[in-house]
Amino acid sequence: MKNRFLSHAKATLLLLPLTFAITLAPQAVKADEVGGALWRGATYATIAAVAYTNPFNADSFRFTTGAYPDHDAIQFEANLRYDLTETKHLFRAVTITPFLDVSYSAWQFSKDGLNLTNKGNVLGIAPGARIEWPTFLYVLDFIDVRAGVSILAPTQLENKDDTVRDFGGNFTFSEQFAMGGYFSEQKRWEWQVGIQHHSNHNIYEQNNGIEFYNITIGYNY
Structure with missing residues (x-):
């Protein structure tokens, strides 16, 4: 079975x-x-x-879609997650597990509709941690936080109003906060919602950052 x-x-x-x-x-x-x-x-x-x-022996695979209307953009992200060390207890039944995410994202700017011609490509790596507690009806089981770096190309993209979003350069920082839960006690499948931010933290003259509100479905191998 x-x-x-x-x-x-x-x-x-x-x-x-x-x-x-x-x-x-x-x-x-x-x-x-x-x-x-x-x-x-x-x-x-x-x-x-x-x-x-799973040829790279990841601990989980995650697929994310997200959007933020102010930026006229949507995001699709594929992510491999590796648990870095054993889970440790924070207090009582609350635990923390450090991880490393390796991801590829496609940003679709919707000036011309969803046609894949006006998009950014992002390769990212980000350490983070999952704080988990005993499940409550498999509704809310954990919080994920992560902060890392990404390589972006191209560095300029058009918005619907014909303005240009200039990211300044190919290097960006990325931070994300998310919360979610498991679909069953086996913890194979999970969901989460979160907010993700990209910007270069003013290391370039231009710093038009971008944010996405994300929905993620994950599978734990």
């Missing part, structure tokens, strides 16, 4: 990025015709394959 459950869970994990890719395929065809649809589809198929097979 357990093996059957894990099989279904992994199949669901594979379908998440694939569903996203299939949903966007018509838009990709509209933007760059068949060639663009194929190579973009390969990107999301690769993410799905990595999530399913």
